[in-house]
Amino acid sequence: MSDISIILDKKLNTSQExxxxxxxxxxxxxxxKDDEKLYEIMDDNYILTHMSGKRQTKEEYITEIMDGTLNYYKSKIIHPRISFIDETHARLIADVELDAKVYGIKGNWTMNSEVFMKKIDDKWFLNQWEN
Structure with missing residues (x-):
């Protein structure tokens, strides 16, 4: 059983999928806590903006996941809307629910998220996540 669930309100095309x-x-x-996969899937210029406004680079974010500062247990992607800026840039907007322990605080958070991705050599990479 996956720790990720998705609630869709409309059918996605192949590119959106x-x-x-x-x-x-x-x-x-x-x-x-798969750092190998995180390094592979995140663009080198990745920036995460937390709900608090704190901004992290790819390296900072992965480090805090691996050292136990950030612990994620389950996630739900709610009504994702995916649009394309051009052939190599996409934007995903969704409420993302996370069951997590973050900086010592355990809880469930629903974030109104905007995720930007870019396509390089036919593969999508996360470039930015705004919460």
């Missing part, structure tokens, strides 16, 4: 699948793989890697 590819973007959503990449985001799902990213969330799974966060939960599983």
């Amino acid at each position: 590819e973007v959503l699948e990449t985001f799902k793989e990213f969330l799974e890697a966060m939960i599983e």
Whole structure:
């Protein structure tokens, strides 16, 4: 059983499904603390903006996942809307529910998320996540 669930309110086309699948793989890697997968799927210029406004680079974010500062247990992607800026840039907007222990605080958070991805050599990479 997957720790990621998706609630869709409309059918996605193949390109949109590819973007959503990449985001799902990213969330799974966060939960599983799979640093190899995180390094693979995140663009080198990745920036995460937490709900608090704190901004982190790819390296900072992966480090805090691996050292136990950030612990993720389950996630739900709610009504994702995926659009394409051009052939190599996509934007995913969704409520993302996370069951997590973050900076010592355990809880369930629902974040109104905006995720930007870019396609390089036919593969999608996470570039930015705004919460």
